[in-house]
Every structure is written in structure tokens, then in C-alpha cells.
Amino acid sequence: LESTYLEWKHGPYAQKDIHCQDCHMVETETFIKTADNFRKPERSEYRHYFSGANYLLYYLAGAAAKKAGDKDLAASLEKKYQMAVAKLKAAAEMEVQPVYRNGALAEVKVRVKNIRAGHNLPTSLTNVREMWLEVTAKDAGGNIVLMSGGLDKAGSVGPDTRLFNSDGMGKDFHFAxxxxxxxxxxxxDTIPPRGYKDAYFGVLPVKTQGSVTVEARLLYRQADQKVAGKLLDAVPEDIDLEKTYGIKAEVSVPIVEMTRTKASFSSKGR
Known part of the structure; x- marks a missing residue:
């Protein structure tokens, strides 16, 4: 299920002799330089931590440290949490382009590019993790002509959301x-290193002609809210979540905004 190594091995970073530790065992600034230029870090730049996208682990461990009154450990975990988030925010970028048909804006094309991850985006347990697009567009009068990727009341993405992840199935070919x-x-459906994928979103007929403003956000979380709830329900009875972590209710899985972009286009075109 986890093909991170193969994604790296068959990609450009392996060809340039950039290994896992060259991005994950350095500070964020060094990681960006390494990923952008295929430059191996200096020996003095390596650190004995392995920072990745598993920010939820640091989030929960930090809560436990605060609950226990261990300020030093809590501060260390907060730093690692911020490093994980920073790597996610540095991994991708987007472009937004209009698509015209019969002289009118018909669709919005959003290109999501994996610019710095040496493996696919997302990676690891892609059937659990979620990376998705939230896209909204308004015409010159402020009327919404496109809305996609929002969460429902239960904290789950809608059925028409453009997700970058995978769907697993069991031996009976049913969803699992x-x-x-x-x-x-x-x-x-994930994005390979230095690769991209395009997503198209239909636009409603505009009520007020002029400029249409589009805002796109690339969001990430480690699991759907329902999956997180299922995991908490499976916690053994002898583990007191409130006593250890200070958790009294279901945890809202933190959502990271990896990147966002905003653009305006004419409602009319060729």
C-alpha cells in the first residue's frame, strides 16, 4: 500500500542522487534548496530528526506533553509540528486558467504541481490521507458561479470534490x-515528483458580465474526519484520552493549507 520508496526510485530525485535524508533530515530552508537545485546538503546541515507530513503525531504528542506539564518536550514537538506543516506548504504550487466556449467562460482549469516532494503527493497511506482542491469563483456582481471542495457538517469533503488520493478495496472488491x-x-490518483495534474471545474452562467474572480486552495489532512472518529472509537478502554491528551470530545483533524492562488478573468472570451 505504501509505495513512497518506489515513487522516489522511479523519479528525478533518485536520478540526481538526492535521498530521503537529504530532504527530511535538514531544516526547511535547506530542504527547499535541495529540492529546487538537486543539491545535496553539507554534512553540517543534517539534523537527527526525520520531519515529514505526519504532523498529527506531533499534534497529539504535543497535547500529551502539555497535559503532563513538560514544557521542553511540548516546545520541541511544536517545532516539529511547524516543520511538518512548513514542508507541506513548500511542496506544491498551482496555476489557474480560464476555458471559454462559445464566447463565454465555461470552465476553470486548475493545475496542481508537485514542485519539491521527492515522492508523489500525497504519499504513504494514500487511501487514508486526503489532499483536495477548494475552488470558488464570483462574477463582477459578487454572485457565486463556482463552489467546490467545502466540508459538510460532519467535516467530510463532498462527493464532487477533486481529491488527490486513492480508494482501497478488499479481496471481495468492495471499498475498504x-x-x-x-x-x-x-x-x-496522486502527483509524481516534478509532475502535475489538471482539474476542471464547470462555471455557472454569470449574472453580471465583467471580471470573474477565482480563488483556489490546496488542502491536506491525514485522514477524513469520520476515519479519525473510527480510530478514536477503537481506543482500548484502559487508555484515558482526557487524562493523557486532554481530549474530551472527538478531535478535529487539523487541515493544512498547502498553497493558494487567486486570479481574475473576463467572463467573455473566444
Whole structure:
């Protein structure tokens, strides 16, 4: 299920002799230089931590440290949490372009580019992790002509959301999410290193002609809210979440805004 190594091995970073530790065992600034220029860090730049996208682990461990009154550990975990978030924010960028048909704005094309991850975006347990586009567009009068990627009341993305992840299935070919049940993917849609994928969104007829403003956000979280709830429900009875972590209710899985872009286009075109 986890093909991070193969994604790296078959990609440009492996060809340039850039290894896992060259991006994950350095400060964020060094990681960016390494990823941008295929430049291996100096020996003095390496650190004994392995920072990745698993910010939820630091989030929960930090809560436990605060609950226990360990300020030094809490501060260390907060730093690692911020490093994980910073790597996510540096990994991708987007472009937005208009698509015209019959002289009118018909669609918005959003190109998502994996500019710095040496593996696919997302990677690891892609049937659990979620990376998606939230796109809104308004015409010159402020009327909404496009809205996609918002969360429902339960904290889940809608069925028409453009997700970059995968769907797992069990041996009976039915949908499955537990790693020990999944035997294959029925859908696998991630972005390779230095690659990109395009997403198209239909636009409603504008009520007020003029400029249409589009805002796109690339969002990420480690699991759907329902999956997180299922995991908490499976916690053994002898583990007191409130006593250890200060958790009294279901945890809202933190959502990271990886990148955003905003552009304006004419409602009329060729």
C-alpha cells in the first residue's frame, strides 16, 4: 500500500542522487534548496530528526506533553509540528486558467504541481490521507458561479470534490480503508515528483458580465474526519484520552493549507 520508496526510485530525485535524508533530515530552508537545485546538503546541515507530513503525531504528542506539564518536550514537538506543516506548504504550487466556449467562460482549469516532494503527493497511506482542491469563483456582481471542495457538517469533503488520493478495496472488491483489509486500489490518483495534474471545474452562467474572480486552495489532512472518529472509537478502554491528551470530545483533524492562488478573468472570451 505504501509505495513512497518506489515513487522516489522511479523519479528525478533518485536520478540526481538526492535521498530521503537529504530532504527530511535538514531544516526547511535547506530542504527547499535541495529540492529546487538537486543539491545535496553539507554534512553540517543534517539534523537527527526525520520531519515529514505526519504532523498529527506531533499534534497529539504535543497535547500529551502539555497535559503532563513538560514544557521542553511540548516546545520541541511544536517545532516539529511547524516543520511538518512548513514542508507541506513548500511542496506544491498551482496555476489557474480560464476555458471559454462559445464566447463565454465555461470552465476553470486548475493545475496542481508537485514542485519539491521527492515522492508523489500525497504519499504513504494514500487511501487514508486526503489532499483536495477548494475552488470558488464570483462574477463582477459578487454572485457565486463556482463552489467546490467545502466540508459538510460532519467535516467530510463532498462527493464532487477533486481529491488527490486513492480508494482501497478488499479481496471481495468492495471499498475498504483499513490497511490490513486493503488488497488493491480501485483508484490511485496522486502527483509524481516534478509532475502535475489538471482539474476542471464547470462555471455557472454569470449574472453580471465583467471580471470573474477565482480563488483556489490546496488542502491536506491525514485522514477524513469520520476515519479519525473510527480510530478514536477503537481506543482500548484502559487508555484515558482526557487524562493523557486532554481530549474530551472527538478531535478535529487539523487541515493544512498547502498553497493558494487567486486570479481574475473576463467572463467573455473566444
Amino acid at each position: 480503508i483499513d490497511p490490513w483489509v486493503v488488497t488493491a486500489f480501485s483508484r490511485h
